[in-house]
Amino acid sequence: MEKDPSELVLAGELDSYPGDPNLDVCPTRAVVWNRDGTAVAITDNCIGCGLCVARCPYGAIHLAGGEIARVETADPDRLVTRGRTEGAHPEPTRTGALAALDAPAATELPAAVSTLQDARAALLVRNLLHEVGVNARVRRRGDTNMRIDAVGQSRNGRPFVAEIELTPAVLESPRALLEDVAVLHSRYGFSVTDIDPLSVVLVLPNVRSEYYRVIRDIERVLNVRCRTITLGALVALLWTGTRLDGFQNAAFAVGDSGVDLEAGLGIPRALLREPYAGAFRPAG
Numbered sequence: 001m002e003k004d005p006s007e008l009v010l011a012g013e014l015d016s017y018p019g020d021p022n023l024d025v026c027p028t029r030a031v032v033w034n035r036d037g038t039a040v041a042i043t044d045n046c047i048g049c050g051l052c053v054a055r056c057p058y059g060a061i062h063l064a065g066g067e068i069a070r071v072e073t074a075d076p077d078r079l080v081t082r083g084r085t086e087g088a089h090p091e092p093t094r095t096g097a098l099a100a101l102d103a104p105a106a107t108e109l110p111a112a113v114s115t116l117q118d119a120r121a122a123l124l125v126r127n128l129l130h131e132v133g134v135n136a137r138v139r140r141r142g143d144t145n146m147r148i149d150a151v152g153q154s155r156n157g158r159p160f161v162a163e164i165e166l167t168p169a170v171l172e173s174p175r176a177l178l179e180d181v182a183v184l185h186s187r188y189g190f191s192v193t194d195i196d197p198l199s200v201v202l203v204l205p206n207v208r209s210e211y212y213r214v215i216r217d218i219e220r221v222l223n224v225r226c227r228t229i230t231l232g233a234l235v236a237l238l239w240t241g242t243r244l245d246g247f248q249n250a251a252f253a254v255g256d257s258g259v260d261l262e263a264g265l266g267i268p269r270a271l272l273r274e275p276y277a278g279a280f281r282p283a284g
């Protein structure tokens with residue numbers, strides 16, 4: 001499964017950002033073609049993110065047991081929707097969530113992500129951002145001239161810079177974001193106040209963590225408000241079919257008024273069971 005190259009295009013000056021041109025939909029390349037022309041998801045490689053399920057134009061992939069992708073080649077439940085003409089991609093008639101937010105795949109996501117190479121983890125984040133409505137491009141690995149992990153535009157038209165930190169060492173993330181904002185301002189011509197800096201983290205740090213103090217200090221002294229979102233929150237948005245307008249306003253501005261992503265996600269509270277500790281609010 002591949003993206004269309006047009007999905008990686010950014011508007012205006014941002015399009016000169018040297019991003020990873022990889023078009024893979026699946027961050028682990030788990031969906032492959034058999035010799036007989038049928039597709040299959042390799043169980044051992046699947047981390048259960050649900051990206052292929054959301055993207056399959058025929059609605060023929062589902063998360064079996066809320067855990068791993070399965071391609072229905074036999075179509076026993078008549079899931080497959082055929083196009084009017086050969087090669088046409090119809091809209092799948094899928095309704096409801098891809099899986100419950102506390103499904104096994106969500107619970108096991110941190111362990112699964114820790115096995116991914118950096119470039120693959122970055123593709124996972126990029127593709128999740130795309131599917132929740134945010135245009136993003138991630139850094140080409142090995143490019144020593146660019147340090148920003150990701151740039152993009154939200155649906156509200158605002159540019160953002162992102163640091164992707166999927167290990168417990170998140171403290172450097174806000175500081176790196178300051179550098180990213182400076183680069184976007186000086187090289188791409190955006191006003192500092194128009195840029196949304198975003199940390200994409202695996203888990204929200206403990207409430208007493210220095211992370212929030214650094215974010216607060218940056219906002220007080222420099223009037224730059226860093227935002228935070230977890231990988232689990234992005235997966236929750238994908239699985240529930242929720243779209244983000246962007247990272248402006250107080251949503252995802254963890255720190256001053258609390259450290260809870262619930263309000264920013266736009267997902268019904270009843271669905272927001274914690275898939276793994278620290279996905280929506282700090283653990284412990």
Ligand code: SF4
Pocket residue numbers: 025026027028029030031041042045046047048049050051052053068069
């Ligand atoms: S659920 Fe995610 S990891 Fe598994 S096959 Fe689909 S896209 Fe790949």
